Amino acid sequence: MNPSSSIRIHGIHYTLPERQVGLEQLAAEGRLVSTPETMRDFGFGDCRVSNVPATQLASTTLKALLERHGVDPLEVGLLINASVLPTSSLVPRGESLAEFPTGENAHLGLFRFSSTRLQDELGLSNARTVGLSELGCVSLSHAVWLAHAVMEMEDLKYALCVNADVFPDGIKREVVYNVCSDSACAVLLSRNPEGLRLKTYHTLTRGYYWDPDGHQNELLAAYFPTGKRILEKTFKASGLAREDIKLLIPHNVSLRSWEILSKFTGIPLEKIYTENIRPKGHSVAADNWINLKDVIDRGLVKKGDHVMMFSFGLGAHWGCSIVQI
Incomplete structure (x- = not known):
């Protein structure tokens, strides 16, 4: 960016x-x-x-x-x-x-x-x-x-x-x-300077997984290492370290998968906002932005904080961005 x-x-x-x-x-x-x-x-x-x-x-x-x-x-x-x-x-x-x-x-x-x-x-x-x-x-x-x-x-x-x-x-x-x-x-x-700043955004597409049914097992095996890779690429591009991120704003997929990805990436689970998974479910492409609004409205982040937004889409695409509040 x-x-x-x-x-x-x-x-x-x-x-x-x-x-x-x-x-x-x-x-x-x-x-x-x-x-x-x-x-x-x-x-x-x-x-x-x-x-x-x-x-x-x-x-x-x-x-x-x-x-x-x-x-x-x-x-x-x-x-x-x-x-x-x-x-x-x-x-x-x-x-x-x-x-x-x-x-x-x-x-x-x-x-x-x-x-x-x-x-x-x-x-x-x-x-x-x-x-x-x-x-x-x-x-x-x-x-x-x-x-x-x-x-x-x-x-x-x-x-x-x-x-x-x-x-x-x-x-x-x-x-x-x-x-x-x-x-x-x-x-x-x-162009309002008081808004949130999108500092960086990266995606990885792996067309081999275009058939989620036929390649489901391979896709599940690739999800975590590829997720780790896109997170590392985003950190490198932003010049920020893990400790600079106030919260990771996820998409609302399985809590179990976030527990695994937390260990895999070294991001503590307490820094991953998972409170919306049970009451709201996985809202397909809207999760990150619903969760971002909620953490702002609930006062969990303040002006100047950096949050990371991670998502994955069948097809298959991994996406990650960093937003400054």
Whole structure:
């Protein structure tokens, strides 16, 4: 990142569905692969389930973020929509969660993109839209990095990044030993010097693991050493040491995996924020940013502190950034 950059993370807002579904109910509905006892042992509790489509969650979240910070939608120059699930990037007909319309023109439903719907609905008339996909759980962090880079190159006052994902009915909620929740999270970038500073961001992509089902065992074996590598690369690029990091802000995957990664990387478990795993579950690409907002709101970090944000996305991508509060 450019050390003299004036771009800052100006605001974060997220929406979690009110409906909470326990592990036993998920198992009874056939939406777990493992037993409830195993998932509970891995640190999970409730799962958040949405009754509205991802586009509606995204719209609600973006609108609240703009209103909270008093931003005129016409001043936003870029909107990046970073949905993970392919079904989340399409606008369903009506208020149902159906994936596609039916009838003679059903194929046109494949082009009902949520990015342009959001631009129109929120009055972001001057914002170019980008749909970011195929990055799994690093999607929102990647979107923030991309928006930061575009703002550096061009004279944009504001940029918005959003991730919203809703699992279709009948789809398993357990993904490689993690219980997944529906959610939406939006990040506002601006030139306000009082915001959070993105100091560095790095990713590693290993295309060999493009098939999570066929390569699941190899992927699990590679997860920890590759995670350690991306953390070390991020530390080196930032010039910071482990003791300079106030907290590691994780994505909400298995608590057991964080216990292992803590020992593997030398980062004490007490410096890894894991409090949201049980009550909120794994919100796909939104976890890091939901957790970052929560640690700020709860006073666990102060101005000047550095936090590290780590995530992994099936496909397979490892991502890590350092943010200064």
